[in-house]
Amino acid sequence: MRENRTTAVLVKDTDDAVSGIFTSKDVVLRVIAAGLDPKKCSLVRVMTPQPDVADLEFPIQSALRQMFDGHFLNLPVVDANKDIVGIVDVLKLTYATLNQIKKIELSSSDNSANSSPEEGPAWNKFWTSLDNEDSESLHSDSITSAPDVTPSEFQLFNVDIGPSDSISAVGESMSSRPAESSILPVEEAFIFKFKSPAAHGRVHRVSVKHDETLEDLRSFIDAKLHHSDYEALSILDRLKDTYAISYIDDEGDVVSITSDSDLKDCIRVNRELQSKKADLYLHSPHEAAPLAMT
Template sequence: MANQGGPRRSLSITTSSLQRKRSMDISERGLDVGRRSLSISRSPRGFTGGERTVKRLRLSKALTVPATTTIYEACKRMASRKVAALLLTDSNEMLCGILTDKDIATRVISQEVNVEETPVSKVMTRNPVFVLSETLAVEALQKMVLGKFRHLPVVENGEVIALLDIAKCLYDAIARMERAAEKGKAIAAAVEGVEKSWGTNTSVPNTFIETLRDRMFKPSLSTIIPDDTKVLKVSPTDTVLTVAKKMVEFQSSCAVVMIEDKLRGIFTSKDILMRVVAENLSPSETTVEQ
């Protein structure tokens, strides 16, 4: 059995399964790997990325604990390491699940689970999706966005070597966008040249150019936020338990704190993990403002 700070040897999955993954097509449902399976989902068709791989993202070693660890102890360990997720191992030190701050908010606090007596195995996400270390960073980001999760175990040579946070991929994507923007300056100059060539009396070409300019160089948040997006709003006097239940209802991991229609702050599932559960505070008696 692994010790509480992590297994004595690297987490493992079946190497032969990884070899098969490289030599055969993977079904849309993913490939089962290892004794307690992980799933590798196929990258979206037509999606191509850049050159940077997951391994080059300065990965941090994953925090691991046995699946028999209590929720409270797991939360304390996450808080001490300042991480929002950890990996769970079975009696054979095989990866069997993942636990995140969102799981704590929606599966533990909202359901009023006893954190001091319940093992993490009862609330963890089983069979987590993972990526290989040579996977393109942009592909890993796409996988997390489509799967609506923020953490991915990273596997190399059949062993789990790290836990990838979506923020790492976002930083890489932003850097790529900045480089693309530099190249875009030449396009902008070309667009401006076309405008001058067509003159101001040609309405249709000018309309096209304006639309092109707006789409390429002045994107707005409205282009990525759906019209029917619902924002979870709470009061500073709401209890943590109340907010956790609303997070489940809104399928959200964060809430905006309002006072008389004015934004006063934000409250997230990570706050619940770090500031409530890890500090052994009562969710039903602790308010958001506390």
């Protein structure tokens, strides 16, 4: 990204098909904020899988609206054969949008004698013009099909952007209305509770951060267990055998946690249930999980 001066790269799988996108936003939120080592962390952990795409013939308004709705800063572009031909970022589309507005302003100035005296929100008209125009005018390069607004309205968008200007600075000059931040806070560590397999009535608690794995969870649990706990789980050789981890999902079913995705599903299900913790059940892989915590 640095060598090519881009804000995003596409990630391909072993079949040479695009499986995700990795952007500067992912660097900030999923690598730096999470405290991951960029030299060791793999792309698959921090990329955005199966990104949305825009058609090559999309108007700028449609692409901007798609990026706004999905909170994207970068959007891959595909041709008629659904092959990716490039990536556009929000700043480039903003440049193009402002250039369109300036052209409309010049056109309105040249035809001020015939301008409509009615004034309204220019930005709203600019967006809603996409819905009001037919398919032919959408793909027309003529500025005569632009929304009918007055020069005074477009003066609000008369912003000159330099190469070093930030997107946030441009946004502040274009609108005084507070916008919802697209930066999501890093989730707090999730708490798991489990009963000691050997000591009746003893309950342990461990916490797992959003970027930690099933292997991390097992290491946290192992630190709480004693030799008698492994005996109760029928584990004689800890190097060869291990215990099973299960939980009760939102439908009351016993679900085994055997992968990182299972762990994330467990956390997601409990968060959706407004639960700040989840009960885990440790048991032999050859036996059913106990269904009661004491």
